[in-house]
Amino acid sequence: MDSAQNRLPRLLALVPYLLARPGIPVVDAAEDFGVTEKQLRRDLELLWMCGLPGYGPGDLIDISFEGETITVAFDAGMRRPLRLTAEEATALLVALRAVGETPGVADTDAVQRALAKVESAVGNAKPAGVAVGLAGREAQATAEMREPIQEALHRGVAIRIRYYTVSRDEITERVVDPMRLLLVDGRSYLEAWCRRAEGVRLFRLDRVDEVTALDERTAPPPHARPTDLSEGVFRAREGQGTAVLLLDPDARWIAEYYPVEDAADLPDGRMRVVMRYGDESWMVRLLLGQGGRVRVEEPASLARLVADRAATALRRAAAAEARV
Amino acid sequence: MPTVRAERLVNLVLCLLATRQYLTAERIRGIVPGYTDAPSDDAFFRMFERDKAELRDLGIPLETGRNSVFDSVDGYRIARRDYELGEIDLEPDEAAAVALAVRLWDSPDLTGAAHGALIKLRAAGVDVDPDTPAVVEPKVRTSEPAFAPLLTAVNRGRVVEFDYRKQSSPRPARRTVEPWGVVSWRGRWYLVGHDRVRDAPRCFRLSRIVGTVRASGKDGVVHRPPEVDLLGMVAKQNDQPPASATARLWVASGRAQGLRRRAKPIEALELDGEPGEVVEIDLIYPDSAASWIAGYGPDVVVLEPDSLRAHVRMLMSGFAEGVH
Numbered sequence: 001m002d003s004a005q006n007r008l009p010r011l012l013a014l015v016p017y018l019l020a021r022p023g024i025p026v027v028d029a030a031e032d033f034g035v036t037e038k039q040l041r042r043d044l045e046l047l048w049m050c051g052l053p054g055y056g057p058g059d060l061i062d063i064s065f066e067g068e069t070i071t072v073a074f075d076a077g078m079r080r081p082l083r084l085t086a087e088e089a090t091a092l093l094v095a096l097r098a099v100g101e102t103p104g105v106a107d108t109d110a111v112q113r114a115l116a117k118v119e120s121a122v123g124n125a126k127p128a129g130v131a132v133g134l135a136g137r138e139a140q141a142t143a144e145m146r147e148p149i150q151e152a153l154h155r156g157v158a159i160r161i162r163y164y165t166v167s168r169d170e171i172t173e174r175v176v177d178p179m180r181l182l183l184v185d186g187r188s189y190l191e192a193w194c195r196r197a198e199g200v201r202l203f204r205l206d207r208v209d210e211v212t213a214l215d216e217r218t219a220p221p222p223h224a225r226p227t228d229l230s231e232g233v234f235r236a237r238e239g240q241g242t243a244v245l246l247l248d249p250d251a252r253w254i255a256e257y258y259p260v261e262d263a264a265d266l267p268d269g270r271m272r273v274v275m276r277y278g279d280e281s282w283m284v285r286l287l288l289g290q291g292g293r294v295r296v297e298e299p300a301s302l303a304r305l306v307a308d309r310a311a312t313a314l315r316r317a318a319a320a321e322a323r324v
Numbered sequence: 325m326p327t328v329r330a331e332r333l334v335n336l337v338l339c340l341l342a343t344r345q346y347l348t349a350e351r352i353r354g355i356v357p358g359y360t361d362a363p364s365d366d367a368f369f370r371m372f373e374r375d376k377a378e379l380r381d382l383g384i385p386l387e388t389g390r391n392s393v394f395d396s397v398d399g400y401r402i403a404r405r406d407y408e409l410g411e412i413d414l415e416p417d418e419a420a421a422v423a424l425a426v427r428l429w430d431s432p433d434l435t436g437a438a439h440g441a442l443i444k445l446r447a448a449g450v451d452v453d454p455d456t457p458a459v460v461e462p463k464v465r466t467s468e469p470a471f472a473p474l475l476t477a478v479n480r481g482r483v484v485e486f487d488y489r490k491q492s493s494p495r496p497a498r499r500t501v502e503p504w505g506v507v508s509w510r511g512r513w514y515l516v517g518h519d520r521v522r523d524a525p526r527c528f529r530l531s532r533i534v535g536t537v538r539a540s541g542k543d544g545v546v547h548r549p550p551e552v553d554l555l556g557m558v559a560k561q562n563d564q565p566p567a568s569a570t571a572r573l574w575v576a577s578g579r580a581q582g583l584r585r586r587a588k589p590i591e592a593l594e595l596d597g598e599p600g601e602v603v604e605i606d607l608i609y610p611d612s613a614a615s616w617i618a619g620y621g622p623d624v625v626v627l628e629p630d631s632l633r634a635h636v637r638m639l640m641s642g643f644a645e646g647v648h
Contacts (some may be wrong), residue, residue, distance in 0.1 A: 006440075007325045007330055008325060008330055008333055008334075008378070008382060009382060009440060009443065010443065011330060011334050012334070012337065012382075013443050013444055013446070013447035014447070016447040016448065016449075017443075017446055017447040020447070020448070020449035021449075032443075032446055033443065034439070042327075046327055046330060046331055046334070047334065049331050050331060050334040050335050050338060051335070051338060052338055052339070052342055053339055053342070053355045053356075055357060076338050077338060077341055077342050078337075078338060078341070079408075080407075080408035080409055080447075080448065081408070081409045081443075081444040081445075081447035081448050082382065082383065082384060082407060082408070082409065082444065083383060083385075083406070083407065083408065083409045083410075083444075084383070084409065084440075084441050084444055085382070085383035085437070085440070086383070086479060087434075087437040087440075087479070088383075088437045088438070088440045088441035088444070089441065090434075090437065090479075091429060091434045091435075091437035091438040091440075091441060092422070092425060092426065092437075092438055092441040092442075095425035095426065095428040095429060095434075095438065095464075096421065096422070096425040098425075098428065098462070098464070098508075099421065099424055099425050099428065099462060100421075102462065104459075104460060105424075105458075105459070105460045105462055106420075106421055106424055106458060106459065106460070107417055107420075107421065110415070110417035110418050110420065110421045111418075111421040111425075113415070113418050114414060114418035114419075114421040114422050114425075115421075117412055117413070117414060117418065118412065118422070118445075120410060120412075121409055121410035121411065121412035121448070122409075122410070123410050128505075129475060129478035129479050129503075129504075129505045129506065130434075130475065130478075130505060130506050130507070130508075131505055131506075131507045131508070131554040131555045132428075132464055132507070132508040132555075133507070133508065133509045133510065133555050133558075133559065134462050134464070134508075135510075150459055153459070154459075164581065164582055164585055166582060169580065169581050169582050170581055171581050171585065180457075180458075180460075180461050181459065181460040181461065182460070182461050182462070182463060183460055183461070183462040183463065184462075184463045184465075184511070185463075185464075185465065185510075185511030185512075186509075186510035186511030186512075187511065188460070209585055229430060229463050229465070252489075256531050256532070269495070284619075284621070285619035285620065285621075286619065287643075288618050288619045288620075288621050288639070288640070288643065289615035289616060289618045289619035289639065290615065290639070291618065291638065291639030291640070291641075291642030291643060292639075292641075292642025292643055293642070306643055307643055309621035309622060310621065310640045310641075310643035312621065312622035313618075313621045313622040313625070313640045314637065314640050314641065315596065315622075316595060316596045316598070316622045316625050317625050317626070317633070317636070317637055317640070319595055319596040320574060320595055320596075320625045320627060323595075
């Protein structure tokens with residue numbers, strides 16, 4: 001948090017915050033406000049200079065330190081925090097509603113109670129300009145995988161999963177140490193330490209085919225960090241192939257769906273994009289599924305491979321029809 | 325914010341909270357420390373205007389009015405009941421729900437606002453542990469550049485103009501919209517509003533907005549009809565009833581794992597000299613299913629139904645004919 005820009009809101013919140021927690025350690029207060037202890041002490045020194053007209057000894061805010069703890073002796077009338085701004089109310093209430101309306105995310109009853117209390121404290125009934133539906137389209141089979149994973153997370157045990165890796169079109173068994181379940185952009189993921197890959201991986205729940213709880217405590221190594229999702233769940237890895245593609249208007253969704261680079265509109269209405277891929281077989285499958293709506297400009301080897309696969313597929317389809 | 329100014333603003337807030345009378349700018353100049361430093365009347369009024377704007381930006385309800393009909397200029401005060409956040413007390417499970425909601429946003433626009441709300445709740449005496457573990461950790465990102473200007477326009481009730489490209493059309497067209505809200509649905513952001521050109525309610529995908537969003541006209545021009553259900557409108561537009569159909573496919577031995585995991589094996593069959601199996605599979609969206617199957621090229625051949633077989637063959641022909 002930018003401490004300079006947020007200083008005034010923090011100063012206004014500090015006195016009521018301390019009033020509610022007599023004798024709180026400086027270090028705890030600094031952590032709650034997301035500032036250093038040094039900054040918090042500077043804020044308190046500033047508040048000492050503030051108070052009610054008259055500005056005599058009995059009019060100024062009085063905060064006392066005893067060792068490393070703080071107590072407010074005189075609040076100068078600043079007993080309650082300022083109301084939430086419209087933006088703050090929106091950010092909190094929309095998030096609470098989203099969490100409360102999505103089955104399986106949180107204790108719905110607790111969310112509804114929290115929502116009612118926050119709404120009544122905030123006290124403005126203006127409808128929010130933001131709405132969020134968290135849930136995605138989910139098959140029954142996917143929903144069934146969630147339960148044993150949640151159970152394993154709860155008990156803190158490792159699990160063995162059968163997992164479909166779409167990039168290599170293969171199904172593998174692996175033992176993972178579950179860390180948390182995530183719901184990102186409408187899809188559910190298990191974040192876990194994968195003992196096979198020796199790294200933190202995101203497993204899409206709709207690609208998990210089987211979950212077996214093991215009789216073994218989870219043991220992700222200390223350096224296993226949660227994934228930074230701010231750039232999305234797709235990530236370009238080192239050593240990937242690169243293709244230059246020409247997208248027909250019907251295939252422009254590819255540029256929306258996958259991360260592409262150097263997207264350029266051409267005069268004929270097509271779009272030229274540069275796209276990275278980890279596995280050639282995945283790229284071939286994507287391209288074959290688009291028929292002639294995507295042309296491969298580079299590399300020539302990829303274009304040849306796709307054309308060969310298509311020709312073989314047509315021959316085999318003809319063989320199947322001949323059998324009927 | 326410099327210490328001198330922060331101190332002056334805190335004193336101004338305390339002074340205006342303490343007074344029941346409206347205080348004119350001149351009186352405030354005489355009372356609140358900091359204003360006496362102003363070298364001239366002009367400098368004081370500039371300073372005071374800036375300070376008022378700062379307080380209003382923070383959502384502080386600055387009232388203006390006169391104490392009697394004989395007063396010649398407006399004065400200022402802050403009504404305590406409008407300033408103070410209402411009473412709130414959260415049970416531990418409710419506080420956990422709030423912590424989860426605050427963590428929901430992965431967004432430059434909403435993360436800061438949610439934290440601002442959290443600080444005020446804490447100042448109201450509520451204890452919220454930001455690291456309370458959750459069963460599922462939902463995340464909502466707002467990476468589209470159009471998000472921030474649209475949200476601002478919605479909150480201010482301003483009309484927006486932007487270039488919008490439909491999925492299959494290469495040429496963007498100018499849209500003028502009265503925005504009602506921004507909606508996240510299944511991981512995508514939409515703008516919902518009244519399209520002025522088409523004179524009808526419409527949903528727009530934020531990722532298809534080209535270039536910058538321009539707000540025009542005055543604040544408060546747009547009024548969202550009370551019966552509008554933002555999420556419902558987006559959900560309705562995106563929920564075509566799925567037409568499920570069973571297909572019979574031939575799959576080469578050991579290939580197309582992604583397809584096999586959803587299919588039921590029927591019998592072994594050699595095709596075009598290649599060993600494989602006949603399988604049955606339930607397909608929900610015929611168009612995307614054809615692309616998915618075509619992606620496997622010669623490894624999967626459609627036996628039934630005819631429509632699917634023709635669709636896949638068309639996709640294959642598109643590539644085979646366009647030999648590069």
